[in-house]
Amino acid sequence: MTTIQAFTHASFIYTGENIVQKDGRHLNVNDVSAIEDGAIVFNSKKIIWVGKTEELPIKYKKVKTTDLKNKKAIMPGLIDSHTHLVFAGSRASEFARRCAGATYQEIANEGGGILTTVKATREASVEKLFELALKRALISYRYGVRTIECKSGYGLDHDTEMKCLTVIQHLRKALPQMTFVSTYLGAHAIPHDQKKSRYLDDILHKTLPMVAQKKLAEFCDVFIDEGYFSLAEGERILRTAKKLGLKLKVHADEMQNTESTKLACKLHAHSADHLLKVSDKGIAALAVGNTVATLLPGTAFYLKMDYAPARKILDAGGRVAVATDFNPGSCYSLNLPLMMNFSALYMQMNLAEIFASVTSNAASALGLESSKGSIKRGYDSDFVVLPYERFEEIYYRMGW
Numbered sequence: 001m002t003t004i005q006a007f008t009h010a011s012f013i014y015t016g017e018n019i020v021q022k023d024g025r026h027l028n029v030n031d032v033s034a035i036e037d038g039a040i041v042f043n044s045k046k047i048i049w050v051g052k053t054e055e056l057p058i059k060y061k062k063v064k065t066t067d068l069k070n071k072k073a074i075m076p077g078l079i080d081s082h083t084h085l086v087f088a089g090s091r092a093s094e095f096a097r098r099c100a101g102a103t104y105q106e107i108a109n110e111g112g113g114i115l116t117t118v119k120a121t122r123e124a125s126v127e128k129l130f131e132l133a134l135k136r137a138l139i140s141y142r143y144g145v146r147t148i149e150c151k152s153g154y155g156l157d158h159d160t161e162m163k164c165l166t167v168i169q170h171l172r173k174a175l176p177q178m179t180f181v182s183t184y185l186g187a188h189a190i191p192h193d194q195k196k197s198r199y200l201d202d203i204l205h206k207t208l209p210m211v212a213q214k215k216l217a218e219f220c221d222v223f224i225d226e227g228y229f230s231l232a233e234g235e236r237i238l239r240t241a242k243k244l245g246l247k248l249k250v251h252a253d254e255m256q257n258t259e260s261t262k263l264a265c266k267l268h269a270h271s272a273d274h275l276l277k278v279s280d281k282g283i284a285a286l287a288v289g290n291t292v293a294t295l296l297p298g299t300a301f302y303l304k305m306d307y308a309p310a311r312k313i314l315d316a317g318g319r320v321a322v323a324t325d326f327n328p329g330s331c332y333s334l335n336l337p338l339m340m341n342f343s344a345l346y347m348q349m350n351l352a353e354i355f356a357s358v359t360s361n362a363a364s365a366l367g368l369e370s371s372k373g374s375i376k377r378g379y380d381s382d383f384v385v386l387p388y389e390r391f392e393e394i395y396y397r398m399g400w
């Protein structure tokens with residue numbers, strides 16, 4: 001039996017209840033649903049009761065209680081719904097070249113970029129990859145992240161992709177205080193040592209079936225872009241993954257518009273991610289569908305590109321999540337609060353939209369909306385106690 005505990009006199013408990021009721025769309029600032037002077041009762045697994053401290057039922061008055069003295073607020077644990085956590089090596093020298101004027105695409109076209117990381121990742125042992133990923137997960141935890149999606153995609157061959165997915169399994173065991181969602185992104189780039197058609201065959205007939213059979217990933221993702229995978233190739237991979245029982249994500253309309261957001265919506269993917277170049281057609285598809293638009297402002301910042309048209313997507317009625325896209329090339333940051341700050345400043349998102357983007361909408365992007373992303377009886381007790389009186393402090397402070 002797990003011990004019941006309580007926090008009382010939280011300055012505010014942000015439950016996000018209205019956000020969930022409104023399906024994460026058309027949000028205004030009050031939708032964060034703040035309970036002033038709140039209390040929460042929970043055990044190590046689930047939330048048992050939430051409400052105003054003065055209404056705490058007598059039966060919970062004797063449980064182990066921490067008084068937050070109206071100095072600290074409580075909100076759902078942050079959810080980073082898009083990261084490339086597992087890789088080895090450094091791209092610091094490529095970053096220096098970018099600072100001197102080279103573009104991300106130029107470096108990739110010369111065989112650097114993702115392929116530089118692939119080389120280092122292939123050479124690294126499972127133990128080394130695990131050690132690196134564990135350190136990164138702990139950094140993320142300290143930013144308040146309690147659920148993190150992690151992609152493979154720096155192997156680009158069967159064995160290394162399997163090795164990277166195994167690392168995510170090990171992370172689950174090592175850090176039970178965090179939830180790890182695993183995504184197979186074999187179609188992240190074309191390997192330098194194999195023909196694209198051969199690699200596609202491997203993905204479709206060898207790796208995907210084994211990933212599904214061994215339950216090594218819950219999601220399959222594809223990078224659809226010029227020089228990477230075409231719309232038709234992406235669709236083939238995604239349909240095969242779906243048949244095998246995997247849920248879908250798409251790296252969509254990032255560098256060029258390929259109408260891959262529309263494809264993601266057509267295939268009922270849980271999310272279409274990046275969307276720097278999404279078209280009006282793509283936005284219209286997001287507005288009527290359930291696919292979450294996962295925006296990654298840190299990547300636009302780091303690549304000095306225009307931000308995704310968040311306002312257009314939100315005003316059309318799309319559901320928006322915000323994530324770090326943590327990876328060694330286009331966003332080397334695990335700082336989700338900083339992404340919230342960017343969302344306010346550069347994507348003109350309001351308080352509730354930002355809150356939803358890292359809680360319940362991010363949970364929807366991962367298929368976890370019935371247990372995570374809002375503070376409610378029966379939901380997982382992975383909420384966070386903020387060192388601030390109000391939620392606003394998080395996105396106001398730059399990446400604290």
Ligand code: NIG
Pocket residue numbers: 084113114117223251254299325327328329330331
């Ligand atoms: O999400 N867009 C594709 N992949 C990554 C970048 C990976 C890298 O540069 O290593 C992204 O931005």
Ligand code: FE
Pocket residue numbers: 082084251325327
């Ligand atoms: Fe990404």
